[in-house]
Amino acid sequence: MRVDNNPTINITAQDTPIDYAPAVPQATPINLPNVTEEQHRAYEESLKQVQAATQAILATGSPYKVATGTKAKTLLAQIKVGKQIKFRIVGINKATTTTAEIEITDQFKDALRKCKII
Known part of the structure; x- marks a missing residue:
C-alpha cells in the first residue's frame, strides 16, 4: 500500500490481528480410556498445536489484511x-x-x- x-x-497476514481472521472451530477433547497421564497431556498438547496451526493457515488465507x-x-x-x-x-x-x-x-x-x- x-x-x-x-x-x-x-x-501481511502476520500484521493482521487474530480477531480479524476467520475463527477456528474449537475441538472438544475426548475421553481417552486406558491411557497414561503423560499420553493424555501429549494428546491435549497436540490438539492445541493443531488448532494454532489451523488458525495461522486461516489468517494467511483470509482476504482481510x-x-x-x-x-x-x-x-x-x-x-x-x-x-x-x-x-x-x-x-x-x-x-x-x-x-x-x-x-x-x-x-x-x-x-x-x-x-x-x-
Whole structure:
C-alpha cells in the first residue's frame, strides 16, 4: 500500500490481528480410556498445536489484511495530507495479483473523520 509517492508499506497476514481472521472451530477433547497421564497431556498438547496451526493457515488465507500500530499510524498520517492510495494485492501468480488506485477526496477524508479514524 502506498500513499502518493511515499515508501510502500506492506501489510501481511502476520500484521493482521487474530480477531480479524476467520475463527477456528474449537475441538472438544475426548475421553481417552486406558491411557497414561503423560499420553493424555501429549494428546491435549497436540490438539492445541493443531488448532494454532489451523488458525495461522486461516489468517494467511483470509482476504482481510489489517495494519495496526506504527504502520497504521503512518498510513493515516499520509492519508490526511495525501491525494491517492495505491494498493497491490500480490497473489500466487500474475493472474491473481491486482492493483488499484483510490483518490483521497475531501469526501473520503470526511468519512474517515466521521468514523473517528482521523
